[in-house]
Amino acid sequence: MVVTLKDIAKETGKSITTVSRALNDYDEVSSATKELVHRVASELGYTPNIFAQRLQKQNTDTIGLIIPTYGPRFSDPFFSELLAGVGNRAASLGYDLLVSTRAPGDYEIEAYCSMTQGRRVDGFVLVRTRRKDARVECLQKSGYPFVAFGRAEENINFPFVDEDGTYGMKTVVEHLASLGHQRIACIAPSSELMFAHYRLQGFIEGLAEVGLEADDSLILIGDLTQRSGYEQANKLLDLPSPPTAIAACNDLMAFGAISAAQERGLVVGKDISITGFDNIPMAEYSHPPLTTLHQPLYQIGGMVCEMLIHLIRGESLEREQTLLKPELIIRQSSGLLRS
Amino acid sequence: MVVTLKDIAKETGKSITTVSRALNDYDEVSSATKELVHRVASELGYTPNIFAQRLQKQNTDTIGLIIPTYGPRFSDPFFSELLAGVGNRAASLGYDLLVSTRAPGDYEIEAYCSMTQGRRVDGFVLVRTRRKDARVECLQKSGYPFVAFGRAEENINFPFVDEDGTYGMKTVVEHLASLGHQRIACIAPSSELMFAHYRLQGFIEGLAEVGLEADDSLILIGDLTQRSGYEQANKLLDLPSPPTAIAACNDLMAFGAISAAQERGLVVGKDISITGFDNIPMAEYSHPPLTTLHQPLYQIGGMVCEMLIHLIRGESLEREQTLLKPELIIRQSSGLLRS
DNA sequence: ATTGTATACCAAAACGTTTTGGGAGTCAAT
DNA sequence: ATTGACTCCCAAAACGTTTTGGTATACAAT
Numbered sequence: 001m002v003v004t005l006k007d008i009a010k011e012t013g014k015s016i017t018t019v020s021r022a023l024n025d026y027d028e029v030s031s032a033t034k035e036l037v038h039r040v041a042s043e044l045g046y047t048p049n050i051f052a053q054r055l056q057k058q059n060t061d062t063i064g065l066i067i068p069t070y071g072p073r074f075s076d077p078f079f080s081e082l083l084a085g086v087g088n089r090a091a092s093l094g095y096d097l098l099v100s101t102r103a104p105g106d107y108e109i110e111a112y113c114s115m116t117q118g119r120r121v122d123g124f125v126l127v128r129t130r131r132k133d134a135r136v137e138c139l140q141k142s143g144y145p146f147v148a149f150g151r152a153e154e155n156i157n158f159p160f161v162d163e164d165g166t167y168g169m170k171t172v173v174e175h176l177a178s179l180g181h182q183r184i185a186c187i188a189p190s191s192e193l194m195f196a197h198y199r200l201q202g203f204i205e206g207l208a209e210v211g212l213e214a215d216d217s218l219i220l221i222g223d224l225t226q227r228s229g230y231e232q233a234n235k236l237l238d239l240p241s242p243p244t245a246i247a248a249c250n251d252l253m254a255f256g257a258i259s260a261a262q263e264r265g266l267v268v269g270k271d272i273s274i275t276g277f278d279n280i281p282m283a284e285y286s287h288p289p290l291t292t293l294h295q296p297l298y299q300i301g302g303m304v305c306e307m308l309i310h311l312i313r314g315e316s317l318e319r320e321q322t323l324l325k326p327e328l329i330i331r332q333s334s335g336l337l338r339s
Numbered sequence: 340m341v342v343t344l345k346d347i348a349k350e351t352g353k354s355i356t357t358v359s360r361a362l363n364d365y366d367e368v369s370s371a372t373k374e375l376v377h378r379v380a381s382e383l384g385y386t387p388n389i390f391a392q393r394l395q396k397q398n399t400d401t402i403g404l405i406i407p408t409y410g411p412r413f414s415d416p417f418f419s420e421l422l423a424g425v426g427n428r429a430a431s432l433g434y435d436l437l438v439s440t441r442a443p444g445d446y447e448i449e450a451y452c453s454m455t456q457g458r459r460v461d462g463f464v465l466v467r468t469r470r471k472d473a474r475v476e477c478l479q480k481s482g483y484p485f486v487a488f489g490r491a492e493e494n495i496n497f498p499f500v501d502e503d504g505t506y507g508m509k510t511v512v513e514h515l516a517s518l519g520h521q522r523i524a525c526i527a528p529s530s531e532l533m534f535a536h537y538r539l540q541g542f543i544e545g546l547a548e549v550g551l552e553a554d555d556s557l558i559l560i561g562d563l564t565q566r567s568g569y570e571q572a573n574k575l576l577d578l579p580s581p582p583t584a585i586a587a588c589n590d591l592m593a594f595g596a597i598s599a600a601q602e603r604g605l606v607v608g609k610d611i612s613i614t615g616f617d618n619i620p621m622a623e624y625s626h627p628p629l630t631t632l633h634q635p636l637y638q639i640g641g642m643v644c645e646m647l648i649h650l651i652r653g654e655s656l657e658r659e660q661t662l663l664k665p666e667l668i669i670r671q672s673s674g675l676l677r678s
Numbered sequence: 679a680t681t682g683t684a685t686a687c688c689a690a691a692a693c694g695t696t697t698t699g700g701g702a703g704t705c706a707a708t
Numbered sequence: 709a710t711t712g713a714c715t716c717c718c719a720a721a722a723c724g725t726t727t728t729g730g731t732a733t734a735c736a737a738t
Contacts, residue, residue, distance in 0.1 A: 016695085051458075056697080067423075067426070099422070102430070227623075259624040356726085
């Protein structure tokens with residue numbers, strides 16, 4: 001049978017109150033009693049019933065993470081690394097992690113509602129913010145604490161960590177321009193996604209800074225998968241005057257683009273330069289290795305998680321909003337323009 | 340303030356008992372009362388306190404998944420796809436998913452203990468079974484329901500879904516042999532991991548079936564990452580008489596091996612054949628596209644999750660143990676032996 | 679008149695904690 | 709002797725559900 005405080009009380013001859021306090025290390029219990037209670041507790045193999053605790057304390061020691069999954073072949077290294085970061089930090093701070101996977105859309109908000117209404121979690125980690133983010137509205141309205149990985153449209157204010165995608169893409173464009181490239185294309189995800197918006201903005205500003213004109217026909221929209229990188233790159237390469245460099249807004253699409261170029265016999269890094277964004281582990285081992293921007297996803301996951309827990313505990317945050325500068329990692333997928 | 344049954348009772352003039360029963364659709368409540376209660380409940384915005392329910396019912400409607408994370412750059416597409424499968428199925432069956440990420444080792448068992456002892460979950464999904472799997476022992480001893488993705492050493496009996504890795508690697512070896520390869524190497528993870536054990540066994544049996552002798556110097560151990568595929572492939576290629584084909588036991592190591600071969604100027608698929616196992620999305624877009632074995636991870640995740648929930652509900656399983664045949668996907672990383 | 683059987687309801691107990699509000703004893707200062 | 713401060717302890721309430729073990733009424737069958 002399951003051991004409860006009552007059993008320990010009976011065994012030690014103390015009251016339930018005292019047992020509870022002894023186990024929680026209150027000062028008003030003598031050290032002799034504390035010792036006795038602890039000994040008996042471990043003899044009987046006592047473990048507190050977490051739901052009774054939560055019912056009483058009205059908190060959950062659990063944080064929620066809802067992962068938007070795009071289709072059944074969902075397999076974005078982005079999330080596994082971030083998840084590891086959030087999960088490990090949560091565990092080390094004594095919090096459980098309740099994960100829900102939902103396709104973006106109507107049911108996604110439902111997942112938030114069911115977690116908030118049932119008071120299943122103390123707060124949320126929000127990932128991949130969107131331009132009009134119903135999740136942000138929902139959480140702000142309900143007053144649930146949350147920390148986002150990613151910003152939102154200007155005027156909404158909430159704690160976040162984000163990478164400076166604009167800065168990142170500017171450095172990519174500078175890099176490509178310094179290699180002599182003038183026709184630089186971009187494969188960007190829908191600007192609905194805030195990070196895509198910032199990255200694309202960086203691409204355009206970068207072009208301006210190096211004195212190149214943005215050409216709308218060289219900016220295509222992809223959906224973050226290799227497949228779409230492949231398809232959009234094919235469209236770019238079919239243009240009468242194709243680009244000599246393609247800056248993809250994430251590594252997966254860059255791989256798709258590389259694949260498309262190679263199918264046409266182009267040598268990536270020589271005939272054409274292709275860059276990514278994220279520096280997923282695969283980037284180092286692709287052929288050719290991918291020039292990309294490094295985002296420390298594991299650390300970001302940890303940061304976001306820790307900020308959230310501070311918030312839940314009612315502590316003030318050192319920094320409400322953090323913007324990280326991604327670092328350009330130059331590998332062989334980008335090279336001098338062949339003249 | 341939070342609305343409770345008591346509030347509804349007061350508002351409707353009924354007792355708490357009747358309100359509870361009305362909401363749970365017991366027959367012993369008149370339909371008029373049911374209607375009244377439901378109306379008032381939704382007017383007041385009632386949502387049950389989940390912890391009170393769980394305390395009373397002594398169950399959690401939550402399943403646990405503990406992901407072994409190898410290091411901070413943990414980023415295995417294997418897990419994101421599996422997680423999506425488990426998570427989506429759990430949600431559709433009304434279960435929450437509690438995820439814990441732990442490095443394999445001592446703390447991993449602790450994670451199981453804290454979930455079982457605190458009775459935080461009704462059961463577990465166990466992934467990547469190991470030869471002497473302390474987790475299996477722990478769960479069997481505690482009597483917690485669980486379903487594994489992967490088998491264990493012969494005599495232990497528990498419900499699982501697994502892919503037939505032995506069969507899979509045999510088909511790979513047959514494929515390579517049919518292309519004329521005679522010196523075929525294998526990069527396998529530690530045989531501590533059951534799936535690695537079966538895959539390696541398939542490799543060896545496969546060699547025997549096509550009349551080739553296994554050469555121990557051609558079997559190296561990796562740790563599932565690209566880096567280790569790269570390192571081990573380098574060792575193989577440095578041999579006085581290097582292999583003409585390398586069968587890696589997962590896709591990530593295959594990519595590492597491809598990278599190593601390409602660094603030496605070898606054309607993969609011509610000068611050397613390299614194969615993987617898993618068919619992660621990247622396999623289609625690598626250069627060259629990877630010959631590998633397809634595992635339907637998303638579906639497997641769903642199956643495992645559903646079996647577990649049946650088990651938790653005390654229903655009998657249609658099949659306790661399922662072995663799936665992986666399908667060989669031939670792409671360009673394997674080709675005819677150059678003579 | 680009694681018994682049986684539905685139907686519709688309810689008070690109180692139970693789940694296992696933590697917290698509230700207090701009590702009893704000891705010791706020292708007035 | 710009284711007061712105050714301190715230490716150590718406890719009974720009971722509270723958290724919000726579900727379940728147990730009833731009751732009261734109405735109606736039909738004996």
